[in-house]
Amino acid sequence: MDFGLIFNEAIGEMVSPTTAAYALAALGLAVHFGYSGLLNFGQAGFMAVGSYAFAMSTIHFGVPWWLGFLLAIACSVAFALILGIPTLRLRADYLAIVTIAAAEIIRYIVTTNSLTDVTGSANGLAGFRQDFLRLNPFPPGNYLGYSSPDFFYRVFGWGLVIVLGIVVWLLMRSPWGRVLKGIREDELAVRSLGKNVYAYKMQALVIGGIFGALAGLVFTLPRDVVQPANYGTELTFFLWTCLLLGGMSTVLGPVVGAMLFWIVLSLTQNVLFGLIQIGVLPWLNPSQAGQLRYILVGVALMLLMIFRPQGVFGNKKELAFS
Amino acid sequence: MLLGVLFALFLAVAPAAQATPAPSPSPNSAGSSSSPGSTSQFPNTISGFLRNAGQPLAGVKITAKGNGFEGSTTSASNGSWSISVPTEGSYQLTLDESTLPSGVKLAAGQENPRTVTFNQTTNVSTIFAFGAGITVHQTSFFSDLANRLVAGLSFGLLLALSSVGLSLIFGTTGLTNFAHGEMVTLGAVVVFSLSSAGAPFWLAIIGGLLSGAVFGYAQDALLWKPLRRRGTGLVPMMIVSIGLALAARYVILFFFGGETQQLPYSQTTDIDLGPVSVSPNNLVSLLISVVVIAILGFVLLKTRLGKATRAVADNPALAAASGIDVDRVIRLVWVMGGLLAALGGILWAYYRPGVTFNMGQQILLMIFAGVTLGGLGTVFGALVGSVVVGIFVELTTVFGLTSDLKYVGALVVMILVLLFRPQGILGRRERVG
Numbered sequence: 150m151d152f153g154l155i156f157n158e159a160i161g162e163m164v165s166p167t168t169a170a171y172a173l174a175a176l177g178l179a180v181h182f183g184y185s186g187l188l189n190f191g192q193a194g195f196m197a198v199g200s201y202a203f204a205m206s207t208i209h210f211g212v213p214w215w216l217g218f219l220l221a222i223a224c225s226v227a228f229a230l231i232l233g234i235p236t237l238r239l240r241a242d243y244l245a246i247v248t249i250a251a252a253e254i255i256r257y258i259v260t261t262n263s264l265t266d267v268t269g270s271a272n273g274l275a276g277f278r279q280d281f282l283r284l285n286p287f288p289p290g291n292y293l294g295y296s297s298p299d300f301f302y303r304v305f306g307w308g309l310v311i312v313l314g315i316v317v318w319l320l321m322r323s324p325w326g327r328v329l330k331g332i333r334e335d336e337l338a339v340r341s342l343g344k345n346v347y348a349y350k351m352q353a354l355v356i357g358g359i360f361g362a363l364a365g366l367v368f369t370l371p372r373d374v375v376q377p378a379n380y381g382t383e384l385t386f387f388l389w390t391c392l393l394l395g396g397m398s399t400v401l402g403p404v405v406g407a408m409l410f411w412i413v414l415s416l417t418q419n420v421l422f423g424l425i426q427i428g429v430l431p432w433l434n435p436s437q438a439g440q441l442r443y444i445l446v447g448v449a450l451m452l453l454m455i456f457r458p459q460g461v462f463g464n465k466k467e468l469a470f471s
Numbered sequence: 472m473l474l475g476v477l478f479a480l481f482l483a484v485a486p487a488a489q490a491t492p493a494p495s496p497s498p499n500s501a502g503s504s505s506s507p508g509s510t511s512q513f514p515n516t517i518s519g520f521l522r523n524a525g526q527p528l529a530g531v532k533i534t535a536k537g538n539g540f541e542g543s544t545t546s547a548s549n550g551s552w553s554i555s556v557p558t559e560g561s562y563q564l565t566l567d568e569s570t571l572p573s574g575v576k577l578a579a580g581q582e583n584p585r586t587v588t589f590n591q592t593t594n595v596s597t598i599f600a601f602g603a604g605i606t607v608h609q610t611s612f613f614s615d616l617a618n619r620l621v622a623g624l625s626f627g628l629l630l631a632l633s634s635v636g637l638s639l640i641f642g643t644t645g646l647t648n649f650a651h652g653e654m655v656t657l658g659a660v661v662v663f664s665l666s667s668a669g670a671p672f673w674l675a676i677i678g679g680l681l682s683g684a685v686f687g688y689a690q691d692a693l694l695w696k697p698l699r700r701r702g703t704g705l706v707p708m709m710i711v712s713i714g715l716a717l718a719a720r721y722v723i724l725f726f727f728g729g730e731t732q733q734l735p736y737s738q739t740t741d742i743d744l745g746p747v748s749v750s751p752n753n754l755v756s757l758l759i760s761v762v763v764i765a766i767l768g769f770v771l772l773k774t775r776l777g778k779a780t781r782a783v784a785d786n787p788a789l790a791a792a793s794g795i796d797v798d799r800v801i802r803l804v805w806v807m808g809g810l811l812a813a814l815g816g817i818l819w820a821y822y823r824p825g826v827t828f829n830m831g832q833q834i835l836l837m838i839f840a841g842v843t844l845g846g847l848g849t850v851f852g853a854l855v856g857s858v859v860v861g862i863f864v865e866l867t868t869v870f871g872l873t874s875d876l877k878y879v880g881a882l883v884v885m886i887l888v889l890l891f892r893p894q895g896i897l898g899r900r901e902r903v904g
Contacts, residue, residue, distance in 0.1 A: 235889050241706060242706075246839050246843060249836065253836055253882060254882050257878060258876070258879065261873060261876050262873065263873045382832070386713050386717055437725055440721050441725065444717075444718050444721040447714045447717030447719070449714070450717065451694075454707050454714065455703070455707075
């Protein structure tokens with residue numbers, strides 16, 4: 150077993166575009182849950198809406214990349230409004246059920262065979278990043294071991310994470326953010342101050358949803374293919390694990406949580422594979438090793454929630470639940 | 472403890488691999504050799520079989536033309552034919568109808584000549600259909616409606632069985648349990664494992680039901696009761712249940728594997744009851760559900776235990792003050808909920824049909840839809856809501872929705888219900904606050 154290689158791979162996983170996408174989507178969840186107390190279990194749906202809006206507008210209408218981005222954002226805003234209008238007045242767990250259902254509705258619709266011409270059904274859509282790649286400022290070459298486009302995706306993904314992280318940080322220091330935190334702590338008190346709680350919640354839902362859509366783009370552009378199987382409920386739950394791992398009402402928490410999540414996944418996978426290869430675990434086959442990691446994710450989510458709900462960075466006083 | 476039992480169980484029973492259907496003879500094995508003009512053994516082939524009502528058609532001439540190439544062949548005695556072509560691309564394929572045996576004609580709508588195109592493979596096959604061709608199975612709208620109604624009722628009732636536990640657990644503890652789907656899966660998976668290990672069917676069923684009950688008991692004893700004691704909030708408990716669902720689902724995948732397996736007696740032919748044609752499994756499932764739900768209703772309405780359960784669901788503090796042992800009632804609710812979920816899972820495995828590791832995950836949102844529709848926390852609301860959802864899901868296919876979208880309708884309805892009547896059909900207003 151080559152530990153150098155295993156660690157290298159884990160570090161590579163840490164800065165991959167997928168990790169950036171997870172960090173961004175978890176940051177959106179932090180806006181939803183950590184700062185506003187909204188239980189969004191449909192973040193995978195927001196990611197799907199963003200990716201499909203971009204892919205479909207590019208492939209079917211040949212729109213330039215910036216218009217595709219704008220459309221992705223517009224669609225996620227519309228999705229957030231549709232979800233928020235019926236549920237934001239209700240108790241928290243209703244929003245949870247509605248968002249998870251809405252995300253599944255999106256997934257069913259892009260999977261159905263009757264819309265194959267539009268969505269590509271289960272095979273998805275491919276080949277929509279050419280126009281976006283024209284933005285790549287890096288001439289061909291080797292950048293820290295990555296090819297020029299690969300490096301560009303990382304710069305793009307993590308650049309977005311940094312910019313939006315600062316945006317969230319500034320937002321939550323603003324009076325607007327203080328009202329949101331107030332709603333999280335005591336909705337009635339904020340309402341009695343004359344604030345429109347419903348509008349504030351809706352704004353938070355929309356902003357977190359836009360983060361989700363952008364995360365979808367960061368996730369899907371390097372692959373150049375968008376497939377419904379990637380956007381199941383499990384993606385949402387992994388994002389929640391990232392969020393809770395780092396700390397839900399912090400800016401750094403979701404980002405570090407996503408990095409930790411992928412480092413741990415990569416390490417366990419490669420260590421298990423190594424052990425299987427040298428014959429230490431004869432009762433395990435490689436695909437079971439992959440499954441073992443997800444058992445670990447589930448158990449970690451439970452233990453985190455029970456024993457350290459504030460995560461690595463969080464402050465126990467700032468929990469969306471008490 | 473439970474995982475240990477499962478572990479031992481699965482080690483003893485490696486799931487039997489499904490027999491794959493015997494492959495039909497390859498068209499390449501014959502055919503091209505019978506024609507002198509076409510076979511210069513190019514890497515790419517166009518091939519197919521000619522059959523009319525199961526009988527192979529021999530000696531039929533087929534020509535391929537395109538990309539500066541022309542080749543022809545005649546079908547072999549087993550009906551197979553193939554033409555080798557030099558490059559991938561599009562070819563025009565012509566079947567010479569004058570060489571067909573007398574009385575045999577191409578079916579209506581069969582293109583001849585037709586264009587075939589290679590798509591990243593070195594072989595394309597194309598089928599010429601003969602005789603009446605593929606007929607669309609025509610049923611009248613009303614018999615279709617009646618069939619779907621019965622199927623929907625059967626689905627709705629098994630959904631009701633699965634959702635009673637979720638609703639009661641929500642009512643008594645306030646927990647929205649995302650791990651409920653895994654109790655559903657467990658029932659079906661244990662029945663499959665036991666029966667493929669050679670246990671008699673009735674024993675396997677009992678084992679499946681017991682596994683659900685034990686899982687429910689273990690969950691409450693080892694996880695939820697300690698959490699309630701600590702005063703953990705409802706939202707953290709909900710997230711814990713998500714973690715449990717993930718862990719349990721992948722534990723099942725770990726041992727069971729990703730394949731779809733069939734329970735014993737899952738293959739049946741439909742029987743006709745008057746205007747309705749229904750599969751015997753659906754019918755039996757329907758009867759079992761009705762009987763179990765009737766017993767459940769009787770227990771809840773008439774026995775002391777049932778009254779205590781409803782009292783706790785209504786107001787735990789008040790129930791405790793009137794001398795009801797709330798923890799015992801909650802434990803009972805978990806055990807019964809697990810058992811009913813396992814029963815629902817077994818019936819679900821016959822309804823789909825098939826056992827997979829994520830079957831519970833698929834039904835979980837339908838359970839949520841049923842429970843929300845009926846009113847969170849009310850038992851009878853869950854029953855009514857589930858039946859409505861089940862029938863609705865099946866009926867949407869009659870009214871034009873494709874079957875891979877049938878669950879979407881139920882989810883949309885659930886969201887609409889929350890918009891206009893968030894307390895559900897039988898719920899009360901103050902619960903939703």
